[in-house]
Amino acid sequence: MQVSGVDMGNCMALQIYGGQFRAGQGSTVHRHGFTLVELLVVVAIIAVLAAVLFPVFSRVRQKSHEVTCVSNLKQLLAASAMYAQDYDRTLVPARAGTAPGTLGYSWCVLLQPYLKSEQILLCPLEREGQVAARTTDLPHSYGINFSLTFNAGGFSSAPYTYRIAALDDVSSLIMFFDLKPGLEAMGSSYATDRLRRVDGRHFGRANFGFLDGHAKGMTAEETAEPKNLWLP
Numbered sequence: 001m002q003v004s005g006v007d008m009g010n011c012m013a014l015q016i017y018g019g020q021f022r023a024g025q026g027s028t029v030h031r032h033g034f035t036l037v038e039l040l041v042v043v044a045i046i047a048v049l050a051a052v053l054f055p056v057f058s059r060v061r062q063k064s065h066e067v068t069c070v071s072n073l074k075q076l077l078a079a080s081a082m083y084a085q086d087y088d089r090t091l092v093p094a095r096a097g098t099a100p101g102t103l104g105y106s107w108c109v110l111l112q113p114y115l116k117s118e119q120i121l122l123c124p125l126e127r128e129g130q131v132a133a134r135t136t137d138l139p140h141s142y143g144i145n146f147s148l149t150f151n152a153g154g155f156s157s158a159p160y161t162y163r164i165a166a167l168d169d170v171s172s173l174i175m176f177f178d179l180k181p182g183l184e185a186m187g188s189s190y191a192t193d194r195l196r197r198v199d200g201r202h203f204g205r206a207n208f209g210f211l212d213g214h215a216k217g218m219t220a221e222e223t224a225e226p227k228n229l230w231l232p
């Protein structure tokens with residue numbers, strides 16, 4: 001078979017890209033472009049690199065979400081500290097300021113004068129958030145520890161909440177945490193079921209904000225054993 005005057009039998013390889021068959025001296029054939037085998041090798045290398053690097057990129061992105069989440073929690077804690085300064089050193093209540101026919105304003109609303117941003121109420125991995133009622137609450141994906149901030153006697157205009165001075169070890173008391181979507185919008189934390197409200201969305205761990213202002217990732221179980229970090 002002849003192609004441009006060159007016997008195909010002399011061709012050393014199949015040319016893929018834009019090259020021309022040219023006969024050199026004797027039977028030498030000068031190749032331009034890649035052979036099919038070379039191309040397949042390159043494709044295989046790219047596939048292997050992609051398989052290795054995509055999980056790495058994904059993990060880096062997840063890590064950055066975790067950092068943002070911890071930062072959000074620290075800002076919530078800072079806002080709570082400012083709130084306490086203005087309210088006789090008492091913690092922000094889960095709800096307060098009851099108007100007739102409502103449950104009062106949620107902590108998300110009560111902290112707004114100190115946060116000045118609704119975005120801080122949302123974990124980057126749970127941007128939609130949940131909201132009890134638009135008039136008294138804001139979309140949030142963090143929960144508040146009801147053990148410290150809930151009016152145990154029912155919602156009233158005199159919220160039940162702790163004075164910071166009455167608490168012994170504020171560095172081991174949880175105030176805010178990654179709340180599981182779809183559970184109670186308020187993000188309650190009753191002793192009986194608080195652990196199932198924790199959402200381990202950061203590599204199986206949730207982030208927790210502690211009353212002394214620090215925040216870190218833990219599993220739900222680690223907050224109960226060996227020390228219960230929910231109860232004063």
Ligand SMILES: [Zn+2]
Pocket residue numbers: 069123124125178201202207
């Ligand atoms: Zn988070």
